[in-house]
Amino acid sequence: MNPTWLDFLAIPLGRLLKLIYDFLHGANIPGSYGIAIILLTLIVRGLLLPLYIKQIASTSKMAEVAPRIQEIQQKYKGDQRKMQEEMLKLYQETGYNPASGCWPLLVQIPILFALYYVFQNPLVYVLGKTHQYVRDLVQGKAGYAITQTIINEAQKLGLDMHFFGINLAQKELIVLPILSAATMFLSIWFSTNSQKRFNPQYAQSQSNAMAEGMNRTMMIFSPLMSYFIALQVPAGLVVYWTVTNLFSILQQFIANEVVYKKLKHKKEEEEKKKQLENQAKMQQGKDGVNKEQEKLGKESSDEDLEKQGQAEQEKEEEQKREEQMRKKELEKLKQQMTRSQGSSKKKKK
Template structure:
């Protein structure tokens, strides 16, 4: 067998598996190879945990940003360039990365390929033999005889690959493929239901409705794919994938109880704060409106007082003119009376 593109991952993973196996085997723990695979799976998933946390944050952001994305799509549906510009502004403003939730899945792909070679060729990747050693060993053999020869040689060198009666270097056609498919289904179903539960806006937008349709499709086809692939690969890889699915369910449960509930509480607090701010704003508007009415009333009252004063002044002037006219009339009457007396 020849070196592969995934040797940079397969070699350290195989060495780590051997280290765990040696510790367990020395302690005379039954099924050491299978338990070592389970522990290796947990270590790998633990190393990927930061990416999973980012995936949770990305999923939460998606639910918040989805309504605004829909608004932009409707507003600029006739202008793709403007739509993309507004989308980019929105992503920069909110810090949302559409590809953020894909990293855990993408990173697992090369790990799966690397582990395939580890379990298929334990002589090289677990026991540290050279590729030339394996080529010399399987010379003249073909097909399944190659795999059986490698397994037999590994067992001669002290590597017991049995786990509850299953040789994890060979294919297992009943129990493990069914477990792989069942855990895959549960993982997708649990993640989908968690999304609906902790993101109420999830089904209220076109993009999230599309995501929900994709989840339903994955819930059917992913377990089937997992089952048929499990029939074709070494049982050790199926153990890894099954434990990975179980670990994903556990991660989702922890996220629901800790992260998502905290995010949900934070959203509720933000909504309460927004409602309170709106209520305060409405009260201020009412107060300003009432103050404006009072000022208008005061203004109208002061106008009436001014008119009253002007009316009083006009009446006073009219009275003064009347008094002056009376005086003039009296003077004229008295002067006419004195002239008549002189004529007599």
């Protein structure tokens, strides 16, 4: 047995598994190896939880951005360069990274392969024996005889790999493969329904027949693939995969109750903020119109006052002219009366 490029992961995972097993076995807990695998699974999934939360946020952001992406694709379907430029602008504007949702899956793949080596070769990765030790042990053997020799040696060295009557270092063809497929189906079904329930925009973007067909296909073929893979690998890896599926369901439940509700509350606050900003802009527009109207009203009132003042001034001037004319007429009458009196006195003399 030769070293692999995944030894940097397989060795620490195997040592951690051995540490948990020693604690449980020392406490005389039956099925210590299987329980140790379950606890190891929970530890690994717990470490990956921040990536899972980022994946949820990315999925939610994708649902928001999807309609705008479709608009850009329709608008610039004849100009790939312009389409890419507009896509980059959209990603920069919204902070959406298309690759961010892939990290949890990409990280799980090397962990899965590393655990495969751990459960297949517990002598090296759990008990700390060298690869040369195993090569010398299985020399002259081939196929399944190699695995059986490794398992027998590990058990001689005190590693009890039985869990409810199942040897987790060997293949198990009935119970665990079925459990693996069933939990995979439940995980996909629960995740899809949760997305539709808590993220309406995601549900709308998935409303076309092609997307629905892909979901149904995944819900059928992923469990079948999980079942057939489980028939080919050590049972310990199937336990890990089954517990991972159950943990995924638990993660989705937590996401529904905490993350999605928080994102929904954040969206509601953002929408409320936008509404307030729009109302403020509308109010500013109304205030501007009112000020303009007040200004126009003030100008018109000033003009009216000016006209009224001019009219009054003209009226006063008219009255003055009339009064002057009356005074002139009175003076003429006085002069005429004075003349008539003088002429009458001359006649009497």
